[in-house]
Amino acid sequence: MKLRTRFAPSPTGHLHIGNGYSALICQQWAEKNRAELLLRIEDIDHTRCRDEFVPDMLEDLQWLGIVWHGEVRHQSDFLTDYHEALDRLQRIGVVYPCFCSRSRVRAEVENMGLAPHASDEADPYPGLCRELDMPQRKKRMQHEAFAWRLDMAAAAKAVSDVLAWRDSHGHHHPVDPFSHGDVVIGRKDIGISYHLAVVVDDAIQGITHVIRGRDLAASTGIHRLLQALLNLPDPVYIHHELLHDEHGVKLSKRHGALTLKQLRDMGANPGHLRDVLLDSSLGGAWSIEKFPDMGLA
Numbered sequence: 493m494k495l496r497t498r499f500a501p502s503p504t505g506h507l508h509i510g511n512g513y514s515a516l517i518c519q520q521w522a523e524k525n526r527a528e529l530l531l532r533i534e535d536i537d538h539t540r541c542r543d544e545f546v547p548d549m550l551e552d553l554q555w556l557g558i559v560w561h562g563e564v565r566h567q568s569d570f571l572t573d574y575h576e577a578l579d580r581l582q583r584i585g586v587v588y589p590c591f592c593s594r595s596r597v598r599a600e601v602e603n604m605g606l607a608p609h610a611s612d613e614a615d616p617y618p619g620l621c622r623e624l625d626m627p628q629r630k631k632r633m634q635h636e637a638f639a640w641r642l643d644m645a646a647a648a649k650a651v652s653d654v655l656a657w658r659d660s661h662g663h664h665h666p667v668d669p670f671s672h673g674d675v676v677i678g679r680k681d682i683g684i685s686y687h688l689a690v691v692v693d694d695a696i697q698g699i700t701h702v703i704r705g706r707d708l709a710a711s712t713g714i715h716r717l718l719q720a721l722l723n724l725p726d727p728v729y730i731h732h733e734l735l736h737d738e739h740g741v742k743l744s745k746r747h748g749a750l751t752l753k754q755l756r757d758m759g760a761n762p763g764h765l766r767d768v769l770l771d772s773s774l775g776g777a778w779s780i781e782k783f784p785d786m787g788l789a
């Protein structure tokens with residue numbers, strides 16, 4: 493079987509060196525394993541993604557020496573695929589409409605004596621709408637905005653097997669559906685969610701190995717569960733370390749990490765950047781001082 497991985501950035505800004513590192517890790521793995529590397533633009537979230545970043549992203553990746561196989565898949569062109577998957581989850585009765593606002597969830601979490609997380613996404617959903625009966629749901633769906641949540645108890649029952657995701661060492665990591673709470677599978681604003689789109693795409697694109705940053709490892713259990721519910725194949729997962737600065741802080745767009753475009757515009761040498769990023773003795777620690785001969789420090 494042909495091995496296949498993918499790099500799947502979201503155009504919420506220019507690619508930063510952490511993204512470049514991730515793309516290089518994917519490519520290095522693909523070369524070593526004679527696998528194909530696919531490129532996917534994860535742009536379903538029209539509230540955060542902007543089309544104008546995409547041409548620069550492709551150019552940045554080419555500049556860095558990333559060579560992908562075949563056509564680039566843009567998620568926004570395939571919304572019907574994700575809606576079909578959501579329909580299937582509705583048919584097997586493992587999702588329910590949730591009318592709660594973020595502030596409502598937050599207030600309830602506080603009421604329960606739990607400390608809310610910094611990000612609303614990470615708050616465990618206290619299950620308010622799970623208990624609504626069918627007539628109540630139907631009535632409210634007519635005039636209120638709603639999200640679709642995965643009913644973890646129903647989902648766990650629907651997949652009778654004990655689930656686990658596999659890593660590249662052949663280890664099996666058990667999935668505990670309840671540890672995730674009733675996650676949103678269809679967002680109120682955009683109709684679907686990252687979790688749903690990513691498992692559908694990995695299946696459609698025949699991805700055998702998902703290589704991505706450790707920050708996404710917490711979602712892998714949800715993805716494995718969705719694969720089981722939707723009868724999709726389960727790829728092997730590899731979570732690489734994240735690039736961090738000399739103080740150990742993860743590099744991110746939010747923290748103003750240097751972008752590949754900035755480096756490109758400054759005339760940086762991509763071969764040198766590749767060597768620096770893939771130098772395992774760095775242990776993922778990035779600093780501009782690693783570029784003394786580029787005049788950037």
Ligand code: GLU
Nearest residue numbers: 500501502534690704708
């Ligand atoms: N689009 C996600 C990101 O940019 C990556 C998703 C994945 O690799 O599963 O963080």
